[in-house]
Amino acid sequence: xxxxxxxxxxxxxxxxxxxxxxxxxxxxxxxxxxxxxxxxxxxxxxxxxxxxxxxxxxxxxxxxxxxxxxxxxxxxxxxxxxxxxxxxxxxxxxxxxxxxxxxxxxxxxxxxxxxxxxxxxxxxxxxxxxxxxxxxxxxxxxxxxxxxxxxxxxxxxxxxxxxxxxxxxxxxxxxxxxxxxxxxxxxxxxxxxxxxxxxxxxxxxxxxxxxxxxxxxxxxxxxxxxxxxxxxxxxxxxxxxxxxxxxxxxxxxxxxxxxxxxxxxxxxxxxxxxxxxxxxxxxxxxxxxxxxxxxxxxxxxxxxxxxxxxxxxxxxxxxxxxxxxxxxxxxxxxxxxxxxxxxxxxxxxxxxxxxxxxxxxxxx
Amino acid sequence: xxxxxxxxxxxxxxxxxxxxxxxxxxxxxxxxxxxxxxxxxxxxxxxxxxxxxxxxxxxxxxxxxxxxxxxxxxxxxxxxxxxxxxxxxxxxxxxxxxxxxxxxxxxxxxxxxxxxxxxxxxxxxxxxxxxxxxxxxxxxxxxxxxxxxxxxxxxxxxxxxxxxxxxxxxxxxxxxxxxxxxxxxxxxxxxxxxxxxxxxxxxxxxxxxxxxxxxxxxxxxxxxxxxxxxxxxxxxxxxxxxxxxxxxxxxxxxxxxxxxxxxxxxxxxxxxxxxxxxxxxxxxxxxxxxxxxxxxxxxxxxxxxxxxxxxxxxxxxxxxxxxxxxxxxxxxxxxxxxxxxxxxxxxxxxxxxxxxxxxxxxxx
DNA sequence: TTGTAGGCGTTATCAG
DNA sequence: CTGATAACGCCTACAA
Numbered sequence: 001x002x003x004x005x006x007x008x009x010x011x012x013x014x015x016x017x018x019x020x021x022x023x024x025x026x027x028x029x030x031x032x033x034x035x036x037x038x039x040x041x042x043x044x045x046x047x048x049x050x051x052x053x054x055x056x057x058x059x060x061x062x063x064x065x066x067x068x069x070x071x072x073x074x075x076x077x078x079x080x081x082x083x084x085x086x087x088x089x090x091x092x093x094x095x096x097x098x099x100x101x102x103x104x105x106x107x108x109x110x111x112x113x114x115x116x117x118x119x120x121x122x123x124x125x126x127x128x129x130x131x132x133x134x135x136x137x138x139x140x141x142x143x144x145x146x147x148x149x150x151x152x153x154x155x156x157x158x159x160x161x162x163x164x165x166x167x168x169x170x171x172x173x174x175x176x177x178x179x180x181x182x183x184x185x186x187x188x189x190x191x192x193x194x195x196x197x198x199x200x201x202x203x204x205x206x207x208x209x210x211x212x213x214x215x216x217x218x219x220x221x222x223x224x225x226x227x228x229x230x231x232x233x234x235x236x237x238x239x240x241x242x243x244x245x246x247x248x249x250x251x252x253x254x255x256x257x258x259x260x261x262x263x264x265x266x267x268x269x270x271x272x273x274x275x276x277x278x279x280x281x282x283x284x285x286x287x288x289x290x291x292x293x294x295x296x297x298x299x300x301x302x303x304x305x306x307x308x309x310x311x312x313x314x315x316x317x318x319x320x321x322x323x324x325x326x327x328x329x330x331x332x333x334x335x336x337x338x339x340x341x342x343x344x345x346x347x348x349x350x351x352x353x354x355x356x357x358x359x360x361x362x363x364x
Numbered sequence: 365x366x367x368x369x370x371x372x373x374x375x376x377x378x379x380x381x382x383x384x385x386x387x388x389x390x391x392x393x394x395x396x397x398x399x400x401x402x403x404x405x406x407x408x409x410x411x412x413x414x415x416x417x418x419x420x421x422x423x424x425x426x427x428x429x430x431x432x433x434x435x436x437x438x439x440x441x442x443x444x445x446x447x448x449x450x451x452x453x454x455x456x457x458x459x460x461x462x463x464x465x466x467x468x469x470x471x472x473x474x475x476x477x478x479x480x481x482x483x484x485x486x487x488x489x490x491x492x493x494x495x496x497x498x499x500x501x502x503x504x505x506x507x508x509x510x511x512x513x514x515x516x517x518x519x520x521x522x523x524x525x526x527x528x529x530x531x532x533x534x535x536x537x538x539x540x541x542x543x544x545x546x547x548x549x550x551x552x553x554x555x556x557x558x559x560x561x562x563x564x565x566x567x568x569x570x571x572x573x574x575x576x577x578x579x580x581x582x583x584x585x586x587x588x589x590x591x592x593x594x595x596x597x598x599x600x601x602x603x604x605x606x607x608x609x610x611x612x613x614x615x616x617x618x619x620x621x622x623x624x625x626x627x628x629x630x631x632x633x634x635x636x637x638x639x640x641x642x643x644x645x646x647x648x649x650x651x652x653x654x655x656x657x658x659x660x661x662x663x664x665x666x667x668x669x670x671x672x673x674x675x676x677x678x679x680x681x682x683x684x685x686x687x688x689x690x691x692x693x694x695x696x697x698x699x700x701x702x703x704x705x706x707x708x709x710x711x712x713x714x715x716x717x718x719x720x721x722x723x724x725x726x727x728x
Numbered sequence: 729t730t731g732t733a734g735g736c737g738t739t740a741t742c743a744g
Numbered sequence: 745c746t747g748a749t750a751a752c753g754c755c756t757a758c759a760a
Contacts, residue, residue, distance in 0.1 A: 022524075023498060025736090025737055025738085026737060026738065026739095027737080035746075035747085036746065036747045036748070037737090037738080037739095037747090037748090037749095038739085038740085038746070038747060038748075038749090039745085039746055039747075041738070041739060041740085042739095042740095042745090042746085045739080049745070049746095050745070050746085051745060051746090054745080054746085066498075066520050068495055068498035068499040069499055069737085069738075070440070070499060070500050070736085070737050070738070071445075071496070071499045071500055071501040071738095072436055072439045072440040072443075072445060072500045072501075072736085072737080072738090073440050073500075073736070073737030073738040073739090073752090074737075074738050074739070075436045075738085075752095076434070076436040076437050076440050076736090076737080076738070076739095076752050076753065076754090077737080077738045077739045077740080077751080077752050078738080078739065078740095078752085079436075079752075081435075081436060083447075083479070090465065091455070091461045091464055091465050091468070092458070092461050092462050092465045092680075093461070094456070094458060094461075096461075097455045097456050097457070097458075097460075097461040098456050100455055100480070101454065101455050101456045101482065104455070104480055104482045105482075108482070113479050113480070113501070114479065114480040115447070115477050115478065115479055115480075116464070116468055116477070116478040116479075116480055118465065118468045118469075118472070131432055132435070134387060134430075134432035135432040135433055135434060135435045136434050136435050136436045136437075136753095137435040137436075137477065156430050160386075244663055244664070244666070244667045248667065273664065273667050274667055276667075276669070277667040277668070277669060277671070280669045299608055300608070300637065300664045302608070303608045303612065303637055303638055303640075303641040304641070304668075304669075305640070305641060305644045305668075305669045306644075307641070316456075389752095389753055389754085390753065390754060390755095391753080391754095399730075399731085400730065400731045400732075401731090401732095401753090401754080401755090402730070402731060402732075402733095402755080402756080403729085403730060403731075404754095405754065405755055405756085406729095406730085406755090406756095409755080413729075413730095414729070414730085415729060415730090418729080418730085433753085433754075434752085434753050434754070436752085436753080436754095437736090437752070437753035437754045437755090438753080438754055438755075439736095439754090440736050440737070440738090440752090440753080440754075440755095441735080441736055441753080441754050441755045441756085442736085442754085442755070443736075500737095
């Protein structure tokens with residue numbers, strides 16, 4: 001217990017103080033309560049193993065000395081940080097932030113913390129975040145990304161693949177716990193809704209087709225066309241990047257192509273809102289001359305002019321489910337439940353941006 | 365080096381392996397590279413103190429053994445977690461998430477991580493996050509909150525106030541590093557813009573008046589009126605809660621009160637968008653019959669119908685500035701710069717939701 | 729330029 | 745129910 005280098009100092013206690021942090025630690029509590037550190041630790045983590053009166057004394061000491069357990073030390077000992085990384089290209093996006101909110105909800109309820117991992121779409125950054133798991137800065141990672149960290153593709157010789165949960169459309173052969181909605185059916189549902197209203201020429205604005213999710217929604221669109229015996233026309237497909245501006249631009253290009261169509265299914269609400277603004281600028285009435293459908297159910301869509309018909313995604317619940325899968329993955333191997341994929345229900349929300357085609361739109 | 369309890373086992377090396385984590389540690393690297401752990405540590409943190417050839421050997425070992433330094437152990441030793449908490453009522457909000465994005469930008473550039481602290485407006489939750497600093501889960505906290513943790517008001521006897529940065533309007537007597545814009549002047553600017561267009565009866569939709577920021581913007585509105593020799597009329601003030609719905613509702617109530625007015629200044633873009641939807645539902649033309657101004661410059665405002673006139677706030681830059689202040693606070697006391705408050709410039713963005721009052725609106 | 733070794737504050741094992 | 749004591753993996757005087 002004595003410092004070896006305390007060379008000839010009369011007062012043995014004094015020098016130690018110089019080297020001690022200002023915060024009380026578990027040893028101080030033990031001394032103050034007249035018990036051993038082991039008992040303090042137990043009182044905190046497994047109170048059932050400690051006599052009630054002892055607990056009281058310890059609690060009093062904790063209050064007296066204003067003690068806060070050092071999480072770094074506990075983590076080092078337990079080999080856990082109680083952090084989970086959530087990797088997203090950007091947080092500046094209502095869909096993403098709703099998802100993160102969901103993750104935080106259940107993380108907090110389970111004494112875990114969310115570490116934000118913003119990648120800006122860069123795989124190298126994503127790899128660095130992944131390395132943080134090996135470095136014990138986090139216990140696992142939830143991916144709301146288009147790309148995958150390298151470890152998943154080629155696991156390192158010795159090491160194991162860290163706890164990962166996917167919340168994006170990754171190739172189905174990938175053996176990762178995942179949460180998602182049925183993008184395929186949801187997109188088809190949009191087309192059916194429009195077809196039932198009487199639309200025959202239905203355009204679509206997709207997300208970046210390099211992303212699985214975009215491809216899936218486009219495939220769903222085609223499925224919807226087929227189900228309603230409508231022909232697919234590549235001229236009615238415009239690619240956006242999920243942003244307002246790209247929705248606006250895609251709408252303009254669709255209009256300028258000169259092909260006839262009376263409705264447009266957008267791969268997300270942002271682009272639908274962008275499309276709406278393009279239509280408004282050109283004086284094309286929605287829904288009279290053009291029906292518009294979004295995807296996501298952002299609250300901004302409900303207050304747009306006109307309020308946007310869209311697919312509701314339980315985004316927060318998706319985040320909550322993802323975090324639950326993560327908690328499962330963090331369980332000791334023998335307790336891990338086998339559940340691997342969660343598919344949450346979507347639903348169509350019909351507002352005022354869709355209606356039966358009434359007037360014929362003139363070519364511009 | 366030997367386990368004391370290794371009682372009579374012939375192979376000395378074997379049992380140890382059972383107790384060792386699967387990950388390589390600094391000792392393994394040292395052994396593999398034929399140097400001491402101190403040298404490895406130095407090679408990683410202060411390469412200038414190590415001979416280049418030694419560094420090479422160490423780097424080779426790191427690659428060979430797939431080594432990742434244990435951040436928990438390093439943190440325990442250095443008494444730092446390299447995490448910063450960002451406390452927000454909710455992340456599900458474009459303004460907040462832009463701010464967080466800014467924080468993350470500079471945190472990442474300085475090898476720090478952002479821990480999300482969602483409080484849902486609950487002070488107890490905020491206090492718990494604050495305690496995480498004492499518990500070394502984080503080194504400091506950035507507040508985008510309406511309330512303050514208790515420690516700020518009454519610092520504990522022994523302990524010190526942890527590193528905190530404020531990014532909301534707190535009472536000016538509070539000695540906290542802070543970032544903000546000049547809400548007072550910005551709100552006055554909105555009113556002047558409307559007055560210059562010819563508006564004489566200007567309503568306002570405020571945020572929750574329990575919040576400093578809302579009070580400030582309301583005071584700015586009054587200042588603007590005074591500057592333009594317009595009379596303040598309490599009947600033209602409606603209180604919202606910054607949400608789309610509340611903006612909608614406030615607009616409706618303003619309209620139903622029956623008082624004449626030709627313009628409305630909203631305390632944020634969400635409420636302005638809500639107000640727009642209420643006007644649209646009632647067939648009141650914007651800007652012909654009613655001018656509407658927002659505050660924040662969310663990108664959704666630019667694509668609204670009509671595009672929203674608003675105050676631009678450099679939100680991401682605000683977050684970046686906040687994180688820089690935090691980094692300053694984390695410096696050893698002797699190096700801490702005195703800079704304490706950062707005020708970033710706002711500006712008025714005139715779009716199509718404001719114009720000179722043309723027609724007289726009829727009472728509903 | 730490199731090595732030795734103490735200690736950061738916990739938890740968990742083992743022994744009473 | 746409680747106590748003593750190894751680790752956990754790293755950093756940093758201090759010594760060489």
